[in-house]
Amino acid sequence: MKLLxxxxxxxxxxxxxFVADLAPHFDAVVIAGDLLDLRSPVPxxxxxxxxxxxxxxxGSRGTLLACSGNHDLDGLDEAxxxxxxxxxxxxxxxxxxxxxAVMVSDALVTICPWWEGPVxxxxxxxxLSENARQKRDLWIWVHHAPPTGSRLASDGRRSYxxxxxxxxxxxxxxxxxxxxHIHQSPFTGEGGWAERxxxxxxxxxxxxxxxxxxxxxxxIDEGHATWFSSEGSExxxx
Numbered sequence: 351m352k353l354l355x356x357x358x359x360x361x362x363x364x365x366x367x368f369v370a371d372l373a374p375h376f377d378a379v380v381i382a383g384d385l386l387d388l389r390s391p392v393p394x395x396x397x398x399x400x401x402x403x404x405x406x407x408x409g410s411r412g413t414l415l416a417c418s419g420n421h422d423l424d425g426l427d428e429a430x431x432x433x434x435x436x437x438x439x440x441x442x443x444x445x446x447x448x449x450x451a452v453m454v455s456d457a458l459v460t461i462c463p464w465w466e467g468p469v470x471x472x473x474x475x476x477x478l479s480e481n482a483r484q485k486r487d488l489w490i491w492v493h494h495a496p497p498t499g500s501r502l503a504s505d506g507r508r509s510y511x512x513x514x515x516x517x518x519x520x521x522x523x524x525x526x527x528x529x530x531h532i533h534q535s536p537f538t539g540e541g542g543w544a545e546r547x548x549x550x551x552x553x554x555x556x557x558x559x560x561x562x563x564x565x566x567x568x569x570i571d572e573g574h575a576t577w578f579s580s581e582g583s584e585x586x587x588x
Contacts, residue, residue, distance in 0.1 A: 351455045355566040357382035357494070357530025357555055360421065361390050361397050364561035366404040373412035376567075378454045381405075382530040382555075383419025383464060383494030385437070394424050398436035409444030418448050418464040419494035419531060431467035438463070451481050457525075457570075458486035462493040471514055482522050488570070489524040496529040501545050502554040503531075506538030519550050526551050526568070533557035536564065536577060543577045544586045551575075551588060 354376045359365045373379050385405075386397045408414045418434035427433040438448045446452045448463035460481045465471050481489070496502040497519055498511030510532055519527070527550060535541030536556035543566065545552050555577060556564045564579040576585045 351377045351457060351570045353378050353380055353568045353570075355380045355382065355528050355553060355555055355568060356563045357528070358384040358419070358533055358557040359563060360384055360387035360557070361392065361401065362559075362563070363400065363404070365563040366401070366408070368562050370404065370408045370411060373408050373414070376412060378413040378415055378459075379408055380492055380528045381414070381416040382492055382528045383417050384421040384530060385416065385419070386421050386424075388421045395436075398424060402436065402440050405440060405445050405447075406442040409442050412444065413452075413454060414445045415452070415454070415459055415461055415492050416445070416447050417461045417492040417494055420464055420466075422464065423466070427470070429467065429469035431465070431470050433470070434464065449477065451477070451484070453486070454490075456486065457488035457490050458484055459490045459492065460524075462491055464494050475514075475518070478518055478522055488526070489522075490526045490528070491524050492528050494529060495531045496535075496552060496554050497527075497547065500547060500552055501540065501542040502529060502535050502552055504538065504541040505532050505534040506540050519547055519552075523549050525549070527553070528566075529554045530557070536579065537581070543584070544575055555579075 422434035423432040425435045495512040497516035503509045503511035536543035568575045
């Protein structure tokens with residue numbers, strides 16, 4: 351199985367184009383959150399329409415797995431907590447989003463929504479517990495923030511990791527986690543783009559401006575992952 355992993359496209363439409371062009375060459379494409387950009391002068395509602403069209407386009411060319419990030423929140427859910435409603439209501443062939451669990455080849459992929467309250471956290475914990483009982487050869491999570499204590503959560507000055515995710519890794523030991531959130535992590539000495547925590551591999555491709563996003567190609571059959579950016583490429587053996 352071969353996967354293309356990006357994150358934090360932040361309404362970069364040329365970067366969406368890059369992903370769409372490569373989608374047919376992979377078993378699945380992963381976008382690990384922050385598809386929109388709260389700092390953009392374009393209203394979030396308009397961004398959501400354009401990003402939805404891009405996701406549908408990518409899904410028409412291959413399997414797409416996309417979770418929400420903190421920049422994707424556009425309203426409140428039924429519990430009154432912030433949520434990416436536009437993404438959670440998106441339905442299109444080949445497109446899998448927040449809250450879904452989908453089989454890709456022999457791997458179960460859990461797509462984790464960004465949560466900002468106790469109800470959202472409890473709902474995700476329940477989903478992970480339920481998915482843990484499902485039959486699969488590999489278990490993959492798409493989760494925007496990297497875990498607390500990981501090099502992938504460092505921007506070179508401080509760490510921004512997710513405490514809950516760190517606990518869930520210790521409890522469930524998934525095989526792979528695809529994250530983002532910390533744009534600078536792969537480009538700093540204290541950070542990184544790949545790290546093994548126990549038996550779990552965690553990845554964060556980081557973010558760069560321009561038409562080509564920093565991205566990771568994970569080839570599970572060949573047993574390696576390669577990170578590509580303006581600084582060149584690096585590879586780790588799984």
